[in-house]
Structures are given as structure tokens and as C-alpha cells.
Amino acid sequence: MGDISKSNRALFDLDLLRALVTVADCGSFTVAATRLHSTQSTISQKLRRLEDLAGHRLLDRGARDVRPTDIGETVLGYARRMLALNEELAEALSSGGAPITIRFGVPEDFAAGRTTRLLAEFSRDHPRVKLEVSSGLSRALGEGYDRGELDLVLVKQRRGSREGVACWPEPxxxxxxxxxxxxxxxxxxxxxxxxxxxxxxxxxxxxxxxxxxxxxxxxxxxxxxxxxxxxxxxxxxxxxxxxxxxxxxxxxxxxxxxxxDSIELVLLHRPSADPEVKVLAAMLVRMLGEAQA
Incomplete structure (x- = not known):
């Protein structure tokens, strides 16, 4: 068994890594097969395939038990992490989708008070959404939005400069x-x-x-x-x-x-925005509408 060529790196199958972890934990192919609802010969085949991929012997098969080699211990560490990440991904997908990030830009005079309370309420209702909030001058926020760096922005503009989700006069x-x-x-x-x-x-x-x-x-x-x-x-x-x-x-x-009286506030997001972006936008529209009443 030789080293794996850097130009042809192996892709390690999680099923093979799970077999290695289970055998190492059980110390036995027979017990591992029972735990994985498989047969001893199938588990042995998976370990041979994994050793071929790794280019190293990963287990010492003794008369009474099975122990990982030094290289096997290294592979075990990575295998456990990869399996754990797989479980995290499965959990994220089963609980409503993978986490998303909303990049929200807001003028400085809206970056506290009612706005932050609203953002806190949104975060409590959408715990899987990561909010990244930036405050600054409307010109910079608008340019960031146009470059695709922001998903949702509240900006000040000359009345009618661009059409948004909603707009309000700015006294x-x-x-x-x-x-x-x-x-x-x-x-x-x-x-x-x-x-x-x-x-x-x-x-x-x-x-x-x-x-x-x-x-x-x-x-x-x-x-x-x-x-x-x-x-x-x-x-x-x-x-x-x-x-x-x-x-x-x-x-x-x-x-x-x-x-x-030529200044207005406008809220912008793209038509293709994630549903969570549109939910946050709707909350902002309600908040700003109440402030104008």
C-alpha cells in the first residue's frame, strides 16, 4: 500500500468511516455487524475498501480483539468529526432547512431603539437565521446593495429615485x-x-x-x-x-x-430574496408605517 497521489485524492465514503468507528468502538467485527444490522463479511469488506482508499492498514486484527493502528487512530479522529458533521447537517435539514444569513443595511438613526427591538423579536422567532446588520450612510448602503453585499436595505433617497418594497416621506x-x-x-x-x-x-x-x-x-x-x-x-x-x-x-x-420635503425612506430587497428576508421586510414595513401614523 502506497501514499495517495495529491493529484488523485480519495473521497472517503461515510458508510466506510462508520464501519471503522463501530468496529473500533466494539473491538469486534461480529459485535459491530450486529450493531450496524449487517453481516461480518460485509463489515470486513468495507474495512478493506477503506484501507485501500487510505493506503494504510487501519486495524490490527488480533486473536481476541481488534485494535486501531497508529494511522488508524488518526483516521478515527477524522471519521468521528465527519460523521458528527453529517449528523449536524441532517438535523439542520430536518428542522426547517439549512441556516441562512440575512445581511441588513440601515441608516445610523435607525440602528437602535425600535429597530433593534424588532430585530431581536425576529431572531427569537427565526433562531436558524443569522443576522448581520450594518449601519452607515445611505449612499454606501445603496452601493453595497447594488454590489450584492446586502440582502435588505433601508435607505434615504431623493423622492422617486428608485422603486422599493415600500417608501415613506422623511420629514x-x-x-x-x-x-x-x-x-x-x-x-x-x-x-x-x-x-x-x-x-x-x-x-x-x-x-x-x-x-x-x-x-x-x-x-x-x-x-x-x-x-x-x-x-x-x-x-x-x-x-x-x-x-x-x-x-x-x-x-x-x-x-x-x-x-x-424631497427626501424619502425606501426599503429594498430583490424579488428572489429568501422567504425570511421577506418576513423581516414585512415587519419593518409595519414598524415604519406605525411610526408614520
Whole structure:
């Protein structure tokens, strides 16, 4: 018996490996045959076939018992693991299908509170589903979805940019620092998301329409960073109404700033998405619909 060529590796039959494990555990071909509801000659044939595949003698057949060789002990270790994995797969398939992963992208201002409670409820009801949740700017989430890196996304967009499972208007507010207002400064300091951020151009266009000069005083890709910068007096910003905190004051019509009503939320998944993705999407639709009511 020689080494197995690397270019022609053996594929080990689980039935042969089960025969090896049973004989080793029983110490006898006769007892192993009874346990496997087979015959001694059949078990012997399976062990010979396995030894041919392995290229090594795996069992020492003594007068009174059967013991694994050193190589046999190595093969036994792998055989037990392979049989255990086979059992795990069979169990997964018999209990409703193999585990799946849902990759869900959500804007930062939706990444806590009601959303995480809903995700926890979904996980309790679907224990075999692995959730991978990413939060970030809508532009990055949309690009990740288009590349196939996300299965389900909630993103903000210009109204009507793309059709989704459902969409909702996104009320916006102009905000300033409650303790240290900055709107009266010249030029007007703006706290903004990075270039190509969804609200950045709206802010600049609105300030220029008032005939006032402006400057970007603070940039952050984090919603928390934008909220803190405005609250601490670094400038004004344009944010969803839900992101207004006690550290902010809302700039109303008296400021001359326009109402921004061109932003919407849209939920996206592919028509071919797994049923579990569609279940989670339906839960999100209900949650967001209740929030709009």
C-alpha cells in the first residue's frame, strides 16, 4: 500500500468511516455487524475498501480483539468529526432547512431603539437565521446593495429615485444649537455629512438662495457627530426630525430657510430574496408605517 497521489485524492465514503468507528468502538467485527444490522463479511469488506482508499492498514486484527493502528487512530479522529458533521447537517435539514444569513443595511438613526427591538423579536422567532446588520450612510448602503453585499436595505433617497418594497416621506428640520446659536454668524457655518451626502447640497442651495455666504465648519459621516457639533455651537445643519435632541433648536419659517420635503425612506430587497428576508421586510414595513401614523 502506497501514499495517495495529491493529484488523485480519495473521497472517503461515510458508510466506510462508520464501519471503522463501530468496529473500533466494539473491538469486534461480529459485535459491530450486529450493531450496524449487517453481516461480518460485509463489515470486513468495507474495512478493506477503506484501507485501500487510505493506503494504510487501519486495524490490527488480533486473536481476541481488534485494535486501531497508529494511522488508524488518526483516521478515527477524522471519521468521528465527519460523521458528527453529517449528523449536524441532517438535523439542520430536518428542522426547517439549512441556516441562512440575512445581511441588513440601515441608516445610523435607525440602528437602535425600535429597530433593534424588532430585530431581536425576529431572531427569537427565526433562531436558524443569522443576522448581520450594518449601519452607515445611505449612499454606501445603496452601493453595497447594488454590489450584492446586502440582502435588505433601508435607505434615504431623493423622492422617486428608485422603486422599493415600500417608501415613506422623511420629514426634515433645520437645527441650530440651543445654547450657542450659529445661524446669525457670517458666513453661516454648516455642519454637514461628507461630499455627496444626501442633505449637503440642500443646505448649500438654501443658504445661497438667502443671499448669505457660508462655510463648512464641521464634517462627519456619523449622525452622532453631526448632532453633537450642532449642539455645541459649531454650526447649523439639516437632519431628519427624529434626530433633533434637547441640545437643538429648530429653525422655523422666520429664518427664511425653506421646507425640505424631497427626501424619502425606501426599503429594498430583490424579488428572489429568501422567504425570511421577506418576513423581516414585512415587519419593518409595519414598524415604519406605525411610526408614520
Amino acid at each position: 426634515m428640520c433645520w437645527i441650530d444649537g440651543a445654547a450657542s446659536p450659529a445661524f446669525g454668524n457670517e458666513p453661516v457655518p454648516l455642519v454637514a455629512f461628507p461630499p455627496r451626502g444626501l442633505y449637503r447640497e440642500d443646505m448649500i442651495d438654501a443658504i445661497e438662495a438667502l443671499g448669505r455666504a457660508w462655510r463648512i465648519s464641521f464634517t462627519s459621516s456619523s449622525l452622532g457627530g453631526i448632532q453633537a457639533a450642532v449642539g455645541d455651537g459649531l454650526g447649523i445643519s439639516l437632519l431628519p426630525a427624529r434626530a433633533v435632541t434637547a441640545a437643538h433648536v429648530v429653525l422655523g419659517p422666520e429664518s427664511g430657510l425653506p421646507v425640505i
